[in-house]
Amino acid sequence: MRWIAGGLLVVMAATFLVTRAYAPTYPALGFVRSFAEAAMVGGLADWFAVTALFRHPLGLPIPHTAIIPRNKDRIGTTLAAFLRDNFLIPGVVARRMRRVDVAGAAGRWLANPPGGDGRIRRGAAGLATHMLEAFDQQRLGGMVKAGIGARLRALDVSPLLGQALTAAIAEDRHLPLLDGIVKWGARLLAANELVIRQMVSDRAGNIMRWTGLDETLATKIIDGLNGLLTGIAEDPEHPLRAKAEEALATLAHDLVHDPEMRARVAAVKGEIIDNPAMQRWLDGLWEQARGGMLRIARNPDKLLAGPVGDALRQLGGTLQTDPKLRRTINRFVRRTVVGMAADYGDAIVRLVSETIQGWDAGTITRRLENAVGRDLQYIRVNGTLVGGLVGLVIHGVDVAL
Incomplete structure (x- = not known):
């Protein structure tokens, strides 16, 4: 021209x-x-x-x-101000987002995925595959593992354990645990009867062994332990069972309210997280997740044809027929976008202005x-x-x- x-x-x-x-x-x-x-x-x-x-x-x-x-610096500042005043003000973004039905669009797409040759779906799948394969897997896996570890360290598990134990005691769901411990003790005693008899014999004097009293004593000890375990198992009101329940209740209370107990649980949790076996498990967890994502990305049609696809289509239908859910999701999306405009709007404006000025x-x-x-x-x-x-x-x- x-x-x-x-x-x-x-x-x-x-x-x-x-x-x-x-x-x-x-x-x-x-x-x-x-x-x-x-x-x-x-x-x-x-x-x-x-x-x-x-x-x-x-x-x-x-x-x-x-x-x-x-006037390029003034142009950059003016353009940035134009973007801020007309696009990135939270109120403006909120008004524009009220006219956008994100949940409805997502529901229609999920309920009736693009047909034909599925170029959009395959293109998105190919992009996801290339991204997963292009990342430095060792570095990315380390980031994922570090992220999971940080979340686990930040999680205060002691109150959770205490509340779960309190709920279990209130609903008598701890009783099978106590019965299992008693049965385990009985099996342990039966499996180690010879060991107990040998221990009694080793500690008995020569006279007791010569008279056979060591065998009698060992039998009395074994029978007494068996009788104790049988009584605990058969009698719901047994004193030792009551003591065990009291100890569990105390443990549940301490897990929630005792700082020393919570510190001990946190220390144990830290040792478990730092254990090499735990780190190897986290590595394997990431590899399994990455492998699963790659399988899904390489064959999106198979995913949509399986139970996950059925669930996605059902979710799409629900989004179209449930106005309350649709309003909730749209409100969440709107608040998220408005929040991003509020949090990052000034940064975007500075980026535009500084880029042009540069x-x-x-x-x-x-x-x-x-x-x-x-x-x-x-x-x-x-x-x-x-x-x-x-x-x-x-x-x-x-x-x-």
């Missing part, structure tokens, strides 16, 4: 020279001469105006030229000139043609008078 606009100006200059030479012989060429002369003036004037926006015409430091390069004059000139594009040269073309028409009218009036 620069060549077209410049070429038109050259054509008008050539036309002017030719008609000027032959006008005395052919008076009618005066109209053409006037058109060409005025077109040159209009074309040159608009060339100067367009050029003065972005640079000095002919490199001459004429005042009030190269307007955009000289550009050199040549960069901002090229980018703005290319952004406006062909219309700049159409200004020159229109100026040439309009100027010529004005000259033609003036010449016609002059001849008529």
Whole structure:
């Protein structure tokens, strides 16, 4: 378009020279001469105006030229202020978001995923696959593991355990645990009867072993323990069972209210997290999650055809038919976007302003000139043609008078 606009100006200059030479012989060429002369003036004037926006015409430091390069910092600040005042104010964002039904759109998409060749779905799946494969897996896995570890460390598990134990005791869900401990003790005693008899024999004197009293004592101890365990198992009101329940209740209370107990639980939790076996388990957990995401990304059609796809379609249908859920989700999305505008709006504005201010004059000139594009040269073309028409009218009036 620069060549077209410049070429038109050259054509008008050539036309002017030719008609000027032959006008005395052919008076009618005066109209053409006037058109060409005025077109040159209009074309040159608009060339100067367009050029003065972005640079000095002919490199001459004429005042009030190269307007955009000289004012690029003010342009950046003004553009940033325009973005802030018209797009990034929380109130403006909230008003715009009220007209956006994000939940409804998501519901329609989930209920009726794009059909045909599924290019959108496969494109998104391919992008996800490339991203997962392109990341530094060791570094990313370390970040994931560190994130999980940080969440686990920040979690105060002691009150959770105490509340869970209190609820279990209140609903008698701890009784199977006590019965299991008693049965485990009985099996442990039966499996180690010979060990107990040997311990009694080793600690008995020679006279007791010679008279066989050590065997009798060991039998009495084993029978007594068996009787104790049987009594605990059969009698819900057994004193030791009551003592165990009391100890569990005390433990539940201490887990919630005792700082020393909570500190001990936190220390144990830290030791478990730092254990190499736990770290290996976290590594394996990340690898399993990454493998699952890759399988899903590589075959999105299979995912949508399985139970997960059924669940997603059911969720889409629910979003379309449940206005309360849709309002809740839309409200959540709106608050999230408004919150992002409030939290990051000033940062976005500063980014725009500082980026433009950081550009050199040549960069901002090229980018703005290319952004406006062909219309700049159409200004020159229109100026040439309009100027010529004005000259033609003036010449016609002059001849008529």
